Amino acid sequence: xxxxxxxxxxxxxxxxxxxxxxxxxxxxxxxxxxxxxxxxxxxxxxxxxxxxxxxxxxxxxxxxxxxxxxxxxxxxxxxxxxxxxxxxxxxxxxxxxxxxxxxxxxxxxxxxxxxxxxxxxxxxxxxxxxxxxxxxxxxxxxxxxxxxxxxxxxxxxxxxxxxxxxxxxxxxxxxxxxxxxxxxxxxxxxxxxxxxxxxxxxxxxxxxxxxxxxxxxxxxxxxxxxxxxxxxxxxxxxxxxxxxxxxxxxxxxxxxxxxxxxxxxxxxxxxxxxxxxxxxxxxxxxxxxxxxxxxxxxxxxxxxxxxxxxxxxxxxxxxxxxxxxxxx
Numbered sequence: 001x002x003x004x005x006x007x008x009x010x011x012x013x014x015x016x017x018x019x020x021x022x023x024x025x026x027x028x029x030x031x032x033x034x035x036x037x038x039x040x041x042x043x044x045x046x047x048x049x050x051x052x053x054x055x056x057x058x059x060x061x062x063x064x065x066x067x068x069x070x071x072x073x074x075x076x077x078x079x080x081x082x083x084x085x086x087x088x089x090x091x092x093x094x095x096x097x098x099x100x101x102x103x104x105x106x107x108x109x110x111x112x113x114x115x116x117x118x119x120x121x122x123x124x125x126x127x128x129x130x131x132x133x134x135x136x137x138x139x140x141x142x143x144x145x146x147x148x149x150x151x152x153x154x155x156x157x158x159x160x161x162x163x164x165x166x167x168x169x170x171x172x173x174x175x176x177x178x179x180x181x182x183x184x185x186x187x188x189x190x191x192x193x194x195x196x197x198x199x200x201x202x203x204x205x206x207x208x209x210x211x212x213x214x215x216x217x218x219x220x221x222x223x224x225x226x227x228x229x230x231x232x233x234x235x236x237x238x239x240x241x242x243x244x245x246x247x248x249x250x251x252x253x254x255x256x257x258x259x260x261x262x263x264x265x266x267x268x269x270x271x272x273x274x275x276x277x278x279x280x281x282x283x284x285x286x287x288x289x290x291x292x293x294x295x296x297x298x299x300x301x302x303x304x305x306x307x308x309x310x311x312x313x314x315x316x317x318x319x320x321x322x323x324x325x326x327x328x
Contacts, residue, residue: 026050028059043067051083058087065097070252072266074101092122099131106305108139137163145308217282220290220313223320224277232275234267244314244321271301277309288315293328 026046034043044067050060065080078101084094095118102111115132119125144160147153223242230238240260249259267273276297285291289312296309312324 025053028063031063055083056087058084061087062094065094069097069101072262074105077101090121092118092125092128095121096128096131099135103135106303108135108142111135112139216284216290216315220282220292220320221280223313224280224292224294224311227322228275228277231267232273234270234273236264236267239263239267242322244316244323246314246323247321248324274299285312289313289323290320
């Protein structure tokens with residue numbers, strides 16, 4: 001995956017729908033107010049009520065899809081955005097949002113297909129053009145990595161490393177909500193679960209004590225293994241024990257507790273989880289911070305993925321804990 005999750009910025013400019021219905025019925029504006037106040041549960045209920053009362057309200061379907069995607073309910077979000085497409089077949093933006101979801105699900109080909117449809121509808125859509133370029137880089141890196149796993153070609157390795165440099169510079173983004181024409185300020189409800197934009201400097205620290213580094217590596221590798229086993233066993237207490245309270249959970253979540261609730265949901269919904277790692281590289285990143293990079297093989301009943309992963313572990317009074325993680 002990208003060093004930071006690929007975001008497809010979707011700015012859907014629509015006029016506010018005139019509401020001639022009774023005052024007790026929800027409106028787009030009232031739902032957005034609830035979201036801004038942080039009452040997402042109430043907003044979701046009103047969105048569902050809106051689409052039930054008026055199945056042709058494409059704005060309500062769009063907003064519902066955005067919030068379903070934010071909660072990780074990707075199958076439901078796909079259905080919502082497909083409703084938007086059926087009701088407004090000339091809109092390019094819902095195809096962009098579908099691409100975001102497919103990317104999150106690891107279905108990069110489907111993400112590219114969605115972007116191509118978006119560009120067919122709106123050829124001068126610069127955001128979609130940029131994003132499809134990012135995905136092509138991503139697919140190229142995956143293809144190179146598969147070849148290099150079987151053939152350590154020096155020339156190809158150089159091209160792969162250059163591509164990774166481009167790959168690492170891809171910006172962070174996310175599904176965005178409806179923005180009315182009267183709004184001058186861009187609304188961003190779901191920035192990113194990878195708030196790694198303010199990444200820690202990547203320059204390695206000079207190692208002065210080899211024995212200490214050896215011990216640190218041993219301890220961190222034990223922490224990685226404990227995290228891997230806990231995840232595979234769906235042992236939630238042990239899994240969350242691997243993370244520091246200072247873990248960078250990203251702008252997508254309002255708090256560590258919100259991130260934790262999301263992880264509980266995605267782990268518990270799997271019938272089984274199997275996680276294997278290989279090609280582990282451990283380096284010093286900063287004082288009391290160790291960086292671990294590896295190739296991760298994730299398997300479950302609903303989702304499979306092979307991904308290069310990077311983690312930062314910080315040493316505290318209770319041992320080495322994860323303070324940052326991302327796919328690279």
